[in-house]
Amino acid sequence: MKPSIxxxxxxxxxxxxAIFGGxxxxxxAASLVAALGGEAVIYDREADVxxxxxxxxxxxxxxxxxVFSPGFALTHPWIRCARSAGCEVLGELDFAALAWPGxxxxxxxxxxxxxxxxxxxxGLREAGLDVRxxxxxxxxxxxxxxxxxxxxxxxxVCEVSSFQAESLRFFEADWSLWSNYAEDHLERHGSPxxxxxxxxxxxxxxxxxRLLYGPAVRxxxxxxxxxxxxxxxxxxxxxxxLRDALAGTVFAEAPQRENFLLARALWQAMGLEPDTxxxxxxxxxxxxxxxxxxxxxxxxxxxxxxxxxxxxxxxAALRRFSRPVLWILGGRSKGGDIxxxxxxxxxxxxxxxxxxxxxxxxxxxxxxxxxxxxxxxxLREATERAFSRAVRGDNVVLSPGFASFDxxxxxxxxxxxFEAAVxxxxxxHRAAGDGARTHNSNRPAPMGxxxxx
Numbered sequence: 015m016k017p018s019i020x021x022x023x024x025x026x027x028x029x030x031x032a033i034f035g036g037x038x039x040x041x042x043a044a045s046l047v048a049a050l051g052g053e054a055v056i057y058d059r060e061a062d063v064x065x066x067x068x069x070x071x072x073x074x075x076x077x078x079x080x081v082f083s084p085g086f087a088l089t090h091p092w093i094r095c096a097r098s099a100g101c102e103v104l105g106e107l108d109f110a111a112l113a114w115p116g117x118x119x120x121x122x123x124x125x126x127x128x129x130x131x132x133x134x135x136x137g138l139r140e141a142g143l144d145v146r147x148x149x150x151x152x153x154x155x156x157x158x159x160x161x162x163x164x165x166x167x168x169x170x171v172c173e174v175s176s177f178q179a180e181s182l183r184f185f186e187a188d189w190s191l192w193s194n195y196a197e198d199h200l201e202r203h204g205s206p207x208x209x210x211x212x213x214x215x216x217x218x219x220x221x222x223x224r225l226l227y228g229p230a231v232r233x234x235x236x237x238x239x240x241x242x243x244x245x246x247x248x249x250x251x252x253x254x255x256l257r258d259a260l261a262g263t264v265f266a267e268a269p270q271r272e273n274f275l276l277a278r279a280l281w282q283a284m285g286l287e288p289d290t291x292x293x294x295x296x297x298x299x300x301x302x303x304x305x306x307x308x309x310x311x312x313x314x315x316x317x318x319x320x321x322x323x324x325x326x327x328x329x330a331a332l333r334r335f336s337r338p339v340l341w342i343l344g345g346r347s348k349g350g351d352i353x354x355x356x357x358x359x360x361x362x363x364x365x366x367x368x369x370x371x372x373x374x375x376x377x378x379x380x381x382x383x384x385x386x387x388x389x390x391x392x393l394r395e396a397t398e399r400a401f402s403r404a405v406r407g408d409n410v411v412l413s414p415g416f417a418s419f420d421x422x423x424x425x426x427x428x429x430x431x432f433e434a435a436v437x438x439x440x441x442x443h444r445a446a447g448d449g450a451r452t453h454n455s456n457r458p459a460p461m462g463x464x465x466x467x
Contacts, residue, residue, distance in 0.1 A: 016049065016050065016051065017046070017049060017050060017113035017114075017115070017159055017160075017163055018113070018115065019050060019112050019113050020112060023079075023102075023112055024050070025078075026078040026079040026102055027047065027050055027051060027052035027079070028078065029076065029077055029078040029079070030052070030053040030054065030055045030076060030077055031044075031047045031052050031053065031054050031055070031077065031078075031079045031080070031081060032055055032057060032069065032073070032074070032077040032079070032080040032081070032096065032101070033047070033054050033055065033056045033057065033080075033081050033082075033083075034057050034058070034069070034080060034081070034082035034083060034086050034090075034092050034093070035056075035057075035058055035061075035082060035083025035085055035086060036056045036058035036061025036062065036063045036065045037058075037061070037083055037085070038152070038153075038154050038157075039083040039084060039106040039154045039156070040056055040058065040061075040081075040083045040106070041056075041063060041154075042106070042110075042154035042155075042156035042157035042160070043081045043083075043106045043109055043110070043154070043156045044056055045156065045157065045160050046109070046110060046113065046156040046157075046159055046160045047081075049159075049160045050113065055077070057069045057073075057092065069092040069095060069096070070095070071095055071098070071099060074095050074096050074098070074099035074101060075099055077096070077099075077101055078101060078102065079101060079102045079103075079104070080092075080093070080096040080101045080102070080103045080104070081103075081104050081105070081106055081109045082103065082104070082105055082106065083106055084105065084106065084107075084150070084175060084177035084178050085177065087177075087202060088180065088181055104181075104183070104184070105178060105181040105182065106154060106155070106156055106178075107149065107155050107172070107174065107178045107182065107185055108181065108182055108183055108184045108185050109156065110148075110154070110155035110156040110158070110159045111155065111184055111185040111186065112184050113159045114155070114159050114164065114170060115163070115164055115165060115166055115168070116144075116164040116165060116166055116167060116168035116169060116170060117167070117168070117169045117170070117188045118169070118170050118172055118185070118186065118187045118188055119134060119169060119170070119171045119172070119187065119188060119189050119190075119191070119280070120149075120172050120174050120185075120187035120189070120190040120191070120216055120219075120220065121134070121171065121172065121173050121174065121190070121191045121193070122173075122174045122175070122176070122179060122190070122191070122192050122193070122213050122216055123191075123192055123193030123194045123195070123213075123228075123231075124193070124194050124195055124196045124198050124324060124326050124327075125193065125194060125196070125269070125324070125326055125327045125330070126193040126194060126269065126270075126272070126273045126276075127150065127151075127173045127174075127175075127193060128150075128151050128173060128301060128321075129270065129273050129300065129301070129304070130191060130193060130273045130276060130277055131147050131149070131151050131171050131172075131173045132147065132151070132298070132301060133273065133274070133277050133291075133294060133295065133298055134147075134171045134277055134280070135147035135171050136294045136297070136298055137277065137281070137286075137290055137291045137293075137294035137295075138169060138171070140290045140291075140293055140294045141286055141287065141290040143167075143169055144164065144165070144167060144168045144169065145168070145169045145170075145171060146158045146162055146164060146168065146169070146170045146171070147170075147171045147173075148170055148171070148172055148173075149171075149172035149173040149174055149175075149178070150173040150174060150175040150177075150178060151173040155170065155172055158170065172187070174190075174216055176198075176199055176202070176203065176209055176212040176213050177199070177202065177212075179212055179213050179214075179215050179216045179219075180203075180211075180212035180213075180215055181215075182215055182216065182218075182219045183219075185219050186219055186220070186221060187216070187219060187220045187221065187224075188220075188221055188224065189220065189224045189225075189226065189280055189283065189284070190216050190217065190219075190220040190224065190225045190226070191225075191226050191227070191276050191277075191280060192213065192216070192225060192226070192227040192228065192231045193227075193228055193231075193272070193273060193276055194228050194230040194231060194269075194272070194326070195210060195213075195230045195231045195233075195234040196230065196324065196325065196326035197209065197325070197326075197349075197350045197351070198324040198325075198326070198348060198350070199348050199349070200348060200349025200350050201347065201348050201349045202348075206234075206238075207238045210234050210235070210238055210240070211238075211240075214235075214240060217242070217243075223243045223246075224243075224246070224283070225242065225243055225246045226246045226248050226276060226279045226280055226283070227242060227246055227247060227248065227276075228248055228250055228272060228276060229247075229248075229249070229250055232247050248275060248276055248279045249275075250271075250272045250275055253275065256274075259292050259295075260274065260292075260295060262296075263295050263296055263298065264295075264298060264299070264300050265295050265298070267334070268330070269330050270300075274291075274295060277291060278291060301321075302318075302426070302429060303318055303319065303320040303321040303425060303426060303428075303429035304319060304321045305317055305318075305319040305322075305331050305334065305411075305413070306318055306319075308432070308433050308436045309436050309437065309439075309440050311401065311436070311439050311440045311443055312406065312443055313405075313406030313407060313408075314401060314404040314405075314406065314407075314408050314409075314410060315408070315409050315410070316397070316409075316410045316411075316412075316432075316436045317331075317409060317410065317411045317412065317413075318412055318429050318432055318433060319331045319411060319412055319413035319414075320412055320414065320418070320425045320426070320428045320429030320432060321425050321429070322413040322414060322415060323345070323348075323414065323415070323416060323417050323418065323425055324348065324350075324415065324416075325350060325351075325352075325354075325355040325415055327413070327415070328343065328355075328359065328413040328414065328415035329355070329358055329359055329415075331411060331413040332359055332362035332363065332411070332413065333362065335362065335409055335411070337364075338361070338362055338363050338364035339362065339363060339364060339408070339409045339410070339411045340363075340364060340365045340366075340367070340400045340403065340404055340408060340409065340410045340411070341359075341362075341363045341365070341366045341367070341411055341413065342366075342367045342369070342393070342396045342397065342400060342410065342411065342412045342413075342414070342432075343366065343367075343368055343376065343413065343414050343415050343416070344368040344369045344370040344371075344372050344373050344376055344414060344415075344416055345369075345370040345371065345372060345414045345415070345416030345417050345418055345419075345420055345421070345428075346370065346371050346372070346416055346417040346418070346419050346420040347371065347372050347416060347417075348416065348417055352372070352375060352376070352379065353379055355415060356376065356379040356380055356383060356385075357379075357383060359415075360380070360383035360384075360385050363380075363385050364386075364408075365385070365386045365387070365388075365400070365403050366380050366385050366386070366387040366388070367387070367388050367390050367396040367399055367400050368380070368387060368388070368389050368390065368396075369389070369390045369391065369392065369393060369395075369396055369421065370414075370416065370420045370421055371416075371420040372416055373389050373390075374389075377389050392421075393412075393421070393428065393431050393432055393435060394431070394434075394435040394438075397410070397412075397432060397435040397436060397439065398435070398439065401439055412428075412429070412432045414428070
């Protein structure tokens, strides 16, 4: 069935729709345009799909609507050009929301967004509800609207990044969750306050200001002079009554415990049965590349935390270990206080291996903190050098703290290349008769001196 959209938007489909970006979001938006009976024209200078390379004033005159991918900042020349030509300009999430008939639960935060979305989706299905999970999680909302159109009672759980939140005008969430706040994406937003303000726009797109948020969000709002609904604050303090219930799950310890508490607060607010969320937590498995053991080679355990693309996530990973680790880090900077990041991390590191665009700066800062450091050209080299300096009982942790796009296609690509490098190490040592034991990455990590606390 063709999705229903407002009349004003339907009229804009009389002309071809300009799509800025030929990636996941752009392609999904183009498919939604087609499902609505319109024609889409993709503009992207580097797309792997057929696309026009330039968007000019002449091109803008051929369109009434332009839909842009999250990677396009609001100051992008193409967006300015489209607006100057009188086009309606929408972010992909806004565009999809106008065609969505059901309810929306929005999730944002510096870290934990994907895990919370997946837990909510899993839990809501356990509760017997019709649910879709979409957004920044890797499946564009437009794709869901096109491929799995819902009904009025269907719930869309949408992961919303700051890139998406800042431009929202029509998206309307029934509830929004904001897990945490730490400086990130300063290369896009310019300052920590501007980054916070971008996410804060989600509050203005939430019905009755029904926002649930963690302590770090509360503290940042106070520091920047913003007011949040007091009743939405969620306490992440001890919950003795949940200790046994969460034992053996990924939510037993921080930071995942905080993600569960935020989901639990929503569960209570929506009047859902608590046992269904606990059941979902017990059967929940983290998505790949989130501080998971890859293999143990000659008594050295390798951990893949490639999803740690910012300081906050990498620091949380390092704190999970009871003794200093061999740390692989580096990538493309997103701005922020790199010196502070290294200063806070240094006590948790025995030896560091740096690579990517930030390698020079990281090497200098680590040496200033008296952390032994080796600069590497490739991830495979970093993995091999870390292993050569490890002893039985050590942990080699890939938790980069930076974006992956300097050397890799994505954080997933980076994580897979790390796993491939570890697999090659393991194969070499097995062939040499130097034993290696393989671990199931989905099983809970064993407790002890050489594992996360």
